[in-house]
Amino acid sequence: xxxxxxxxxxxxxxxxxxxxxxxxxxxxxxxxxxxxxxxxxxxxxxxxxxxxxxxxxxxxxxxxxxxxxxxxxxxxxxxxxxxxxxxxxxxxxxxxxxxxxxxxxxxxxxxxxxxxxxxxxxxxxxxxxxxxxxxxxxxxxxxxxxxxxxxxxxxxxxxxxxxxxxxxxxxxxxxxxxxxxxxxxxxxxxxxxxxxxxxxxxxxxxxxxxxxxxxxxxxxxxxxxxxxxxxxxxxxxxxxxxxxxxxxxxxxxxxxxxxxxxxxxxxxxxxxxxxxxxxxxxxxxxxxxxxxxxxxxxxxxxxxxxxxxxxxxxxxxxxxxxxxxxxxxxxxxxxxxxxxxxxxxxxxxxxxxxxxxxxxx
Numbered sequence: 001x002x003x004x005x006x007x008x009x010x011x012x013x014x015x016x017x018x019x020x021x022x023x024x025x026x027x028x029x030x031x032x033x034x035x036x037x038x039x040x041x042x043x044x045x046x047x048x049x050x051x052x053x054x055x056x057x058x059x060x061x062x063x064x065x066x067x068x069x070x071x072x073x074x075x076x077x078x079x080x081x082x083x084x085x086x087x088x089x090x091x092x093x094x095x096x097x098x099x100x101x102x103x104x105x106x107x108x109x110x111x112x113x114x115x116x117x118x119x120x121x122x123x124x125x126x127x128x129x130x131x132x133x134x135x136x137x138x139x140x141x142x143x144x145x146x147x148x149x150x151x152x153x154x155x156x157x158x159x160x161x162x163x164x165x166x167x168x169x170x171x172x173x174x175x176x177x178x179x180x181x182x183x184x185x186x187x188x189x190x191x192x193x194x195x196x197x198x199x200x201x202x203x204x205x206x207x208x209x210x211x212x213x214x215x216x217x218x219x220x221x222x223x224x225x226x227x228x229x230x231x232x233x234x235x236x237x238x239x240x241x242x243x244x245x246x247x248x249x250x251x252x253x254x255x256x257x258x259x260x261x262x263x264x265x266x267x268x269x270x271x272x273x274x275x276x277x278x279x280x281x282x283x284x285x286x287x288x289x290x291x292x293x294x295x296x297x298x299x300x301x302x303x304x305x306x307x308x309x310x311x312x313x314x315x316x317x318x319x320x321x322x323x324x325x326x327x328x329x330x331x332x333x334x335x336x337x338x339x340x341x342x343x344x345x346x347x348x349x350x351x352x353x354x355x356x357x358x359x360x361x
């Protein structure tokens with residue numbers, strides 16, 4: 001099995017994480033970095049990733065040149081507010097014959113329920129270029145699709161599967177995500193982007209369908225429940241002050257039902273500060289964790305958390321998302337052209353032993 005040359009598209013939060021992971025991941029070699037910023041062009045990838053030594057790979061705005069030097073693309077540019085542009089970028093990579101992994105398009109986490117026009121465009125591009133595509137992350141992603149299905153395999157009977165994220169955003173230095181998308185610090189009489197009707201189902205509904213399909217369950221209804229809480233006092237975080245009376249926490253549930261019964265629930269308990277909504281569950285330790293809770297035989301709870309030295313728990317979670325995607329590349333490179341999902345691709349990277357052994361620090 002040859003080493004795969006990977007270009008990372010994007011230099012933001014996820015792009016920087018993917019650069020760091022690509023440099024370290026066995027069987028991969030960083031071949032390029034694509035940026036949309038002329039100011040960042042010419043900067044060594046190590047600067048974006050916080051690596052101690054130069055990589056010799058500098059960022060470029062020349063997409064075609066970067067694609068010519070790689071086998072695969074880790075597409076880490078945002079798709080939240082520019083989905084059409086992200087689809088076009090990914091289509092371009094696939095038509096060029098480059099395998100693509102990305103967390104950027106929530107609607108494609110479950111390709112079968114994705115918008116048909118996107119699915120058809122990207123499937124056609126993959127077939128034209130002889131390439132493959134995986135869209136996944138951590139939450140949505142492995143934390144509430146593959147992990148849930150694996151956990152269910154430890155049970156004889158299943159009544160419900162509850163996938164839960166509990167997170168304190170006080171150390172999360174992402175202004176758009178925190179203040180605009182999540183609405184922290186905003187007025188309680190305005191609904192933020194993430195909590196608008198149908199948006200939660202767009203983001204997490206695919207994971208619910210994936211879990212159902214992986215366990216032989218037909219999901220016939222998906223509903224949403226949202227509860228918001230104001231701050232009882234003003235608080236200070238890495239993003240500055242959040243005033244009393246503004247949104248300080250929300251609890252969001254996306255519920256998959258089958259035959260009228262609640263079966264698969266994705267539940268987010270999110271705060272801007274630990275002082276808000278004290279009656280809601282807290283993480284076992286630190287800023288946050290993910291849980292898969294199965295009401296069945298046995299009653300099973302699996303709690304996961306990820307940390308990176310000097311980073312926040314969000315940085316740790318982003319690293320698991322990047323590694324999940326990068327670890328899938330060798331498997332994807334051996335598959336027929338097309339779009340794959342989080343249940344198609346094994347969690348365990350399919351690397352030969354002599355390459356896998358390089359993972360040991």
